[in-house]
Amino acid sequence: MSLRKILIEARLMLLGVVIFIWTLIPIYHLFVMSITPRVETFAGALWPSRPTLENYETVVKQGHYYLEHFWQQLWNSAFVAVMVCVITLVIASTATFAISRLRVRGGRLVSNMALATYLIPPAFLAIPMYKVMGVYGLLNTQWSLILTMVTFASPYAIWVLKQYADKLPYELDEAARIDGASPLQIFRLIYLPLMAPSLVAIGTYALLLAWNEYLYAFLLLSADKDITLAVALGHFLTTDDAPFNVLMATGAVYALPPAAIYYVFRRYMVSGLTAGAVKS
Amino acid sequence: MVAVIDVQAGEKAPGRLSQEAIWGLIFLVPYIVLFLTLVIYPVGYGLILGTNPKSYVRLWTDPVFTRTIVNTVVFLGVAVNIKLFLALLLSGFFAHEKRWIRWLSVIFILPWAIPSIPTILSFRWMLNAEWGMLNSLIFRLTLEDGPNWLLDRWSGLGMISLVHIWKYLPFWTLIMLAGRLAIPKDLYESADVDGASPLQKFFYVTFPSMRNLYITCTLLSTIMSLGDFNSIYLLTGGGPADSTQTLATLGIRYAFGMSEVEVGVTTVVVALPVMLPLLVLMLRRMRKGEQP
Numbered sequence: 001m002s003l004r005k006i007l008i009e010a011r012l013m014l015l016g017v018v019i020f021i022w023t024l025i026p027i028y029h030l031f032v033m034s035i036t037p038r039v040e041t042f043a044g045a046l047w048p049s050r051p052t053l054e055n056y057e058t059v060v061k062q063g064h065y066y067l068e069h070f071w072q073q074l075w076n077s078a079f080v081a082v083m084v085c086v087i088t089l090v091i092a093s094t095a096t097f098a099i100s101r102l103r104v105r106g107g108r109l110v111s112n113m114a115l116a117t118y119l120i121p122p123a124f125l126a127i128p129m130y131k132v133m134g135v136y137g138l139l140n141t142q143w144s145l146i147l148t149m150v151t152f153a154s155p156y157a158i159w160v161l162k163q164y165a166d167k168l169p170y171e172l173d174e175a176a177r178i179d180g181a182s183p184l185q186i187f188r189l190i191y192l193p194l195m196a197p198s199l200v201a202i203g204t205y206a207l208l209l210a211w212n213e214y215l216y217a218f219l220l221l222s223a224d225k226d227i228t229l230a231v232a233l234g235h236f237l238t239t240d241d242a243p244f245n246v247l248m249a250t251g252a253v254y255a256l257p258p259a260a261i262y263y264v265f266r267r268y269m270v271s272g273l274t275a276g277a278v279k280s
Numbered sequence: 281m282v283a284v285i286d287v288q289a290g291e292k293a294p295g296r297l298s299q300e301a302i303w304g305l306i307f308l309v310p311y312i313v314l315f316l317t318l319v320i321y322p323v324g325y326g327l328i329l330g331t332n333p334k335s336y337v338r339l340w341t342d343p344v345f346t347r348t349i350v351n352t353v354v355f356l357g358v359a360v361n362i363k364l365f366l367a368l369l370l371s372g373f374f375a376h377e378k379r380w381i382r383w384l385s386v387i388f389i390l391p392w393a394i395p396s397i398p399t400i401l402s403f404r405w406m407l408n409a410e411w412g413m414l415n416s417l418i419f420r421l422t423l424e425d426g427p428n429w430l431l432d433r434w435s436g437l438g439m440i441s442l443v444h445i446w447k448y449l450p451f452w453t454l455i456m457l458a459g460r461l462a463i464p465k466d467l468y469e470s471a472d473v474d475g476a477s478p479l480q481k482f483f484y485v486t487f488p489s490m491r492n493l494y495i496t497c498t499l500l501s502t503i504m505s506l507g508d509f510n511s512i513y514l515l516t517g518g519g520p521a522d523s524t525q526t527l528a529t530l531g532i533r534y535a536f537g538m539s540e541v542e543v544g545v546t547t548v549v550v551a552l553p554v555m556l557p558l559l560v561l562m563l564r565r566m567r568k569g570e571q572p
Contacts, residue, residue, distance in 0.1 A: 042411035
């Protein structure tokens, strides 16, 4: 190994250390604060003199005014996320099957519309969406949040799935038709199994999108028993003397499930989503 | 049996075609219903709410609005460009085939994989002027008070951009990495044969191959960052004194903070002349990439 190679390696290492620190700073801070006892809250220390799990205990036992409905809210987050995942998968897989495999008339128009919807920043639609949910009588119910998130998840889902669906050999469908398969059978027995990897990627995408949503959850839901954990975290900000350590512990609990899910399905996510996100 | 006969009768057999067409429509109905009820209707509703001339007068005479426009432009200009340039550079780093770099990439993706609310709140607390970790550290090292990171318009916007970049850099790096790995290896090999330096390889091989992707990313990221609500709302809340609002948060402030729904919608409508061309440009690019 020449000196030059060692130098290059050292430079890479240095860059690696910088990236490592940059990535972990706020996560480290969140973790440290969540294990800092409340008496040391305002010390601003890099590591607490007496690390403790008392904040997590407070969260689990719902031992604070802000956390009275913690388990209910955790359940709400999970319920909304799973519903959004399932409904998005149903809507996007049926739509792409019709567009890409059955080549239904007007399919191209629909996929163009979906793509245009994908490019609308959700925050820009917040006010009219709120009004429309009022018209439908869904305000302050979790279905308003679920449907809204499905609306924002499915355009991207359709776009990514369509690209994969277009690549499946068309002869498969033809062969099945010759054997007398109905479109419904082709969908169930050929399309869904072959699309499974990208369905996993899209399902994970929709699940995480819904779990992480803050703005719409906080606009559309209001009762303490209905809100998701994301909104509950935001509530801590309403006062200046909020128990920040407990907030950080709650945040850590809230962040753990999506992180775990992401890493379990990472294989699918990276190939599935980067292929769809941008084509040069 | 029917299907067999139809296939033998040829492509234009009316029975089969109509059966397929009917099924196609049935499969398409769920999305069309969703699209009409929850995209077309709210968009139309919004456009109608945004037709009141008084709202426009109200906006142009509100100093907060003009300041917000400037903020939005600065935020997009700074955050999007720094983020994507860093992503381009880092994609080169992560393209190295080394075990420890692969492990680092697993950690590097964390900001994107975990929800933004806890991490933004963590930033917010860390940057607190009086008792945040950063200023405590500065005080311990220099015996002087650190700056009021979030209580000043420009440093507040700077911190918002920082948080935004922290959150979204991994995603764009992944995209750029995918683009970089798609560059044919023999281009680099022949550059090596010609004795090109790493810098030359970047300028004459990497960048030309990725220029198109880079532009697409810039457009897409601009549109998406325009809608970044969390980085502003959860970090500074648009404050102090509404000095760090952007278009994503200002509409919400009018509509839900001040009960001026029409004015809130109008802030978005005002952005349409800039947004629509971006959107059309982006649509064209994505469509083109789709059919190889």
